[in-house]
Amino acid sequence: MRLQAKAAVITGGGSGIGAAAAEVFAREGAKVVIADLNEEKLSQTVEDLLSKGFWAYGINCDVSSEEDVEKLILQTVQKCGKLDVIFNNAGTILPKPLEQVDGDEWDRLFQINVKSMYLTTKFAISHLKKNKGAIINMASMTGVVGQQYNAAYSATKGAIIALTKTMAIDYAPYGVRVNCISPAGVRTPLLDTWLKQQENPVKASEAQDRSHMLGRTADSEEIARVALFLASEDASFVTGENIVCDGGAALGYAAGPKPEWSRVPI
Numbered sequence: 187m188r189l190q191a192k193a194a195v196i197t198g199g200g201s202g203i204g205a206a207a208a209e210v211f212a213r214e215g216a217k218v219v220i221a222d223l224n225e226e227k228l229s230q231t232v233e234d235l236l237s238k239g240f241w242a243y244g245i246n247c248d249v250s251s252e253e254d255v256e257k258l259i260l261q262t263v264q265k266c267g268k269l270d271v272i273f274n275n276a277g278t279i280l281p282k283p284l285e286q287v288d289g290d291e292w293d294r295l296f297q298i299n300v301k302s303m304y305l306t307t308k309f310a311i312s313h314l315k316k317n318k319g320a321i322i323n324m325a326s327m328t329g330v331v332g333q334q335y336n337a338a339y340s341a342t343k344g345a346i347i348a349l350t351k352t353m354a355i356d357y358a359p360y361g362v363r364v365n366c367i368s369p370a371g372v373r374t375p376l377l378d379t380w381l382k383q384q385e386n387p388v389k390a391s392e393a394q395d396r397s398h399m400l401g402r403t404a405d406s407e408e409i410a411r412v413a414l415f416l417a418s419e420d421a422s423f424v425t426g427e428n429i430v431c432d433g434g435a436a437l438g439y440a441a442g443p444k445p446e447w448s449r450v451p452i
């Protein structure tokens with residue numbers, strides 16, 4: 187088991203990629219503390235893991251709140267006696283043209299998607315240093331190549347990639363590895379929200395599938411397994427990396443004349 191006797195915090199673990207990661211990590215022997223703002227989704231995920239015989243504990247937490255994150259780390263260390271891994275996965279989107287984003291929305295988005303990573307690090311880094319732990323930050327391909335009408339979100343994800351690299355430099359002397367993950371489309375409630383906000387959600391969904399060279403979006407577990415790799419000793423010499431797991435979406439520009447199935451109409 188790749189995370190035997192490890193204690194991991196997964197933010198946004200009530201849904202989508204975070205919930206999948208909670209199960210993948212627990213299956214590999216980790217004690218998993220799940221943090222989420224949504225109490226209902228949080229307890230569903232925790233109950234599901236407990237019913238399968240895994241170790242799981244839920245903490246209702248707004249990752250943008252300094253007070254909540256301080257409590258999250260404190261309670262995790264009290265419950266588990268240690269902390270080895272943080273998967274900073276919680277995030278939200280704001281898909282609209284930049285000029286329509288108001289200042290409060292912009293600030294809230296950055297607080298949830300980016301400030302949260304500073305906060306977990308602030309309170310957890312002393313524990314991670316003790317165990318030569320790992321931090322995994324959730325970025326996105328939008329932070330690498332941008333996305334139409336998603337400028338604010340893309341800016342948060344670009345910031346996360348830069349943050350990850352600098353954190354990796356700063357904490358490497360303590361043996362703490364810091365990496366991030368950039369998926370393209372992953373079939374989760376977050377992606378469904380984005381699709382519903384498109385002019386033609388059905389066409390947008392088909393186009394989304396076709397925009398990946400593999401012809402489909404990812405399952406949450408496919409991304410969770412990348413987080414598992416980064417959390418585990420399998421990645422013991424990997425730090426400061428942005429792991430692109432995009433089903434070949436970024437290759438689109440270089441693929442030459444495309445067959446009908448791979449043409450992106452948006």
Ligand SMILES: NC(=O)c1ccc[n+]([C@@H]2O[C@H](COP(=O)([O-])OP(=O)(O)OC[C@H]3O[C@@H](n4cnc5c(N)ncnc54)[C@H](O)[C@@H]3O)[C@@H](O)[C@H]2O)c1
Pocket residue numbers: 197198199200201202203204221222223224227247248249250275276277278298324325326327368369370371372373374375376377
């Ligand atoms: N789904 C995709 O296509 C995709 C692609 C690239 C990156 N991502 C990133 O992956 C991460 C997870 O996304 P998902 O698709 O699983 O989304 P999701 O909406 O299914 O899950 C996100 C979870 O985060 C929680 N959350 C939101 N705000 C929070 C806050 N302030 N405090 C605590 N919890 C909060 C939600 O309650 C939810 O349970 C996000 O950072 C997202 O930007 C997703």
